[in-house]
Amino acid sequence: MEELWIGFKKSGANGGELERFIYLCKLSNKFVAMIEVKNIIKRYGTLEVLKGVSVSIGDGEIVSIVGPSGAGKTTLLQIIGTLDKPESGEVLFNGTNVLGLKDKELARFRNQNIGFVFQFHQLLPEFTTLENVAMPALIGGAKRKEAFDRAKELLDYMNLTDRLQHKPSQLSGGERQRVAVARALINKPAVVLADEPSGSLDTQNKQELHRLFFKLRNEMNQTFVIVTHDESLAGDTDRVLYMRDGMIVNPQPDSEVIV
Numbered sequence: 001m002e003e004l005w006i007g008f009k010k011s012g013a014n015g016g017e018l019e020r021f022i023y024l025c026k027l028s029n030k031f032v033a034m035i036e037v038k039n040i041i042k043r044y045g046t047l048e049v050l051k052g053v054s055v056s057i058g059d060g061e062i063v064s065i066v067g068p069s070g071a072g073k074t075t076l077l078q079i080i081g082t083l084d085k086p087e088s089g090e091v092l093f094n095g096t097n098v099l100g101l102k103d104k105e106l107a108r109f110r111n112q113n114i115g116f117v118f119q120f121h122q123l124l125p126e127f128t129t130l131e132n133v134a135m136p137a138l139i140g141g142a143k144r145k146e147a148f149d150r151a152k153e154l155l156d157y158m159n160l161t162d163r164l165q166h167k168p169s170q171l172s173g174g175e176r177q178r179v180a181v182a183r184a185l186i187n188k189p190a191v192v193l194a195d196e197p198s199g200s201l202d203t204q205n206k207q208e209l210h211r212l213f214f215k216l217r218n219e220m221n222q223t224f225v226i227v228t229h230d231e232s233l234a235g236d237t238d239r240v241l242y243m244r245d246g247m248i249v250n251p252q253p254d255s256e257v258i259v
């Protein structure tokens with residue numbers, strides 16, 4: 001894909017480059033969409049929060065969503081993550097129309113395919129690090145030993161092997177965030193959705209978390225959609241989607257776009 005992009009840039013393309021590039025990749029079957037969002041409209045009462053949002057996100061792509069407070073970023077992420085439903089539009093995951101799934105199927109689909117990382121890492125306070133991470137696997141029907149082994153492996157990967165028995169209140173902010181990432185990954189989801197994942201971290205922990213996302217993508221080919229106010233993170237992602245007033249308003253003149 002990188003070769004295609006370099007070739008495309010060399011051909012002297014300008015204005016709307018990325019959309020055209022994706023279009024051409026689709027034509028040449030190089031762009032494999034993991035998530036397709038089509039014309040999403042979301043209202044709260046009379047307030048239209050999403051005004052017809054459409055976007056395709058590629059398999060293994062790391063996309064960031066940025067934009068002013070109230071633009072609709074979290075709402076869009078929640079809809080992509082099937083935690084909320086729009087008034088109209090479609091969300092396809094690997095071709096599956098998730099809005100057509102019944103509640104039970106949806107819960108299963110979510111458990112198996114999507115990992116969530118939120119700013120205020122909702123770890124369960126009464127459970128240990130190990131239990132918090134193993135939980136989604138246990139809910140998904142994994143055997144106890146298998147779930148705990150996998151959790152240990154992931155926590156080792158996150159450098160948390162000596163914190164397995166700590167409760168969330170006994171961890172630092174950065175450690176808690178890494179536990180939350182491990183929990184999001186335990187079921188090997190194809191997609192990780194993160195809402196301000198580094199919002200509560202200091203610079204060093206922030207950078208480590210960002211590096212971790214890229215490492216995971218390189219090693220496990222996961223797709224990431226990250227809502228962030230962090231310009232350095234957004235700048236490092238494959239593509240930046242700018243949201244304003246319930247719409248995606250790409251391309252943005254100042255954005256650097258690398259696929």
Ligand SMILES: Nc1ncnc2c1ncn2[C@@H]1O[C@H](COP(=O)(O)OP(=O)(O)OP(=O)(O)O)[C@@H](O)[C@H]1O
Pocket residue numbers: 044047049067068069070071072073074075076
């Ligand atoms: N449950 C709700 N009921 C009514 N309005 C809501 C609800 N949730 C969100 N909104 C409104 O929808 C708009 C978009 O909210 P959203 O949380 O998606 O914004 P955001 O882009 O994530 O902002 P921020 O950067 O501050 O997190 C806001 O104006 C908000 O007030």
Ligand SMILES: [Mg+2]
Pocket residue numbers: 073074075
């Ligand atoms: Mg938000």
